[in-house]
Amino acid sequence: xxxxxxxxxxxxxxxxxxxxxxxxxxxxxxxxxxxxxxxxxxxxxxxxxxxxxxxxxxxxxxxxxxxxxxxxxxxxxxxxxxxxxxxxxxxxxxxxxxxxxxxxxxxxxxxxxxx
Amino acid sequence: xxxxxxxxxxxxxxxxxxxxxxxxxxxxxxxxxxxxxxxxxxxxxxxxxxxxxxxxxxxxxxxxxxxxxxxxxxxxxxxxxxxxxxxxxxxxxxxxxxxxxxxxxxxxxxxxxxxxxxxxxxxxxxxxxxxxxxxxxxxxxx
Ligand code: HEM
Numbered sequence: 001x002x003x004x005x006x007x008x009x010x011x012x013x014x015x016x017x018x019x020x021x022x023x024x025x026x027x028x029x030x031x032x033x034x035x036x037x038x039x040x041x042x043x044x045x046x047x048x049x050x051x052x053x054x055x056x057x058x059x060x061x062x063x064x065x066x067x068x069x070x071x072x073x074x075x076x077x078x079x080x081x082x083x084x085x086x087x088x089x090x091x092x093x094x095x096x097x098x099x100x101x102x103x104x105x106x107x108x109x110x111x112x113x114x115x
Numbered sequence: 116x117x118x119x120x121x122x123x124x125x126x127x128x129x130x131x132x133x134x135x136x137x138x139x140x141x142x143x144x145x146x147x148x149x150x151x152x153x154x155x156x157x158x159x160x161x162x163x164x165x166x167x168x169x170x171x172x173x174x175x176x177x178x179x180x181x182x183x184x185x186x187x188x189x190x191x192x193x194x195x196x197x198x199x200x201x202x203x204x205x206x207x208x209x210x211x212x213x214x215x216x217x218x219x220x221x222x223x224x225x226x227x228x229x230x231x232x233x234x235x236x237x238x239x240x241x242x243x244x245x246x247x248x249x250x251x252x253x254x255x256x257x
Contacts, residue, residue, distance in 0.1 A: 015216060018209070018212045018213075018216075019212075019213065019216070021209065022209040022210065022212070022213060025205055025206065025209055025241070026237075026241060029202070029241050029244055029245040029248070030244070032244075032245060032248040032249070033244050033245075033247070033248040035248075036248040036249070036251055036252040036253075038253075039179060039182050039254075042181075042182050042185075043178075043179070043182070046181065065138070069134075069135055069138065072131045072135065073131075073132070073135055076128050076131060076132060079128070080128075
């Protein structure tokens with residue numbers, strides 16, 4: 001199974017991004033539980049999300065999710081289809097390219113949107 | 116690897132694939148429909164009977180428009196159910212993943228078992244908090 005992976009880089013980054021997203025999920029659900037308590041509580045949480053620190057965090061999160069999601073689909077394809085297993089190296093580079101492009105475009109729009 | 120056996124392995128792939136589709140929808144809804152596209156969500160918030168009232172409230176107080184947009188979305192039980200499924204898949208996949216990492220890297224039996232239980236408990240508590248938040252969301256519209 002380890003053969004399917006395009007090197008150590010993807011393998012370790014999949015774990016790092018997975019754990020990072022779980023940490024975000026802890027934070028996100030905690031935020032949801034506060035936001036569900038009426039309009040004032042909702043506004044307070046949203047106001048915090050609009051500070052530069054949170055917005056920078058969101059850009060990092062975008063990168064983590066893009067990598068984990070796209071690399072995850074590549075892993076699944078490689079494990080279930082012969083075609084993707086044979087084309088694994090190409091698919092890995094395609095995945096990196098896709099993650100890179102989507103990240104740059106997404107980060108641009110996120111940062112440009114007014115706080 | 117994967118002490119959870121092949122069933123856990125398979126479920127990790129299935130939940131990953133479902134998360135891929137559902138997260139796409141989630142971002143679209145919460146970062147596009149409720150943001151720049153403003154009241155575009157009306158077309159999907161069909162469960163709400165008071166969408167016009169919500170829209171009037173949002174127009175009267177634009178600083179609250181995101182809140183009313185969420186209220187409109189959650190007036191439809193389908194979108195509440197969607198979020199409940201998303202939280203369930205996300206916590207399952209994420210905490211099962213942490214459990215896999217623990218099993219791969221921790222060799223000491225007692226420590227590994229304790230860590231796994233801790234991870235399960237945190238995951239379960241988080242799941243409950245998430246589900247309760249969605250179910251109990253009650254737009255206090257004056
Ligand atoms: C967006 C769609 C997603 C896909 C396609 C996906 C796919 C996968 C796959 C295939 C694995 C197994 C990797 C392996 O066995 O080596 C995995 C592991 C993992 N995922 Fe996801 N995942 C997604 C979203 C998420 C989310 C939202 C979280 C966090 C809540 C998450 C957290 C983890 C963790 C912690 C692992 C364990 C790391 C590892 O063993 O490599 N994933 N994911």
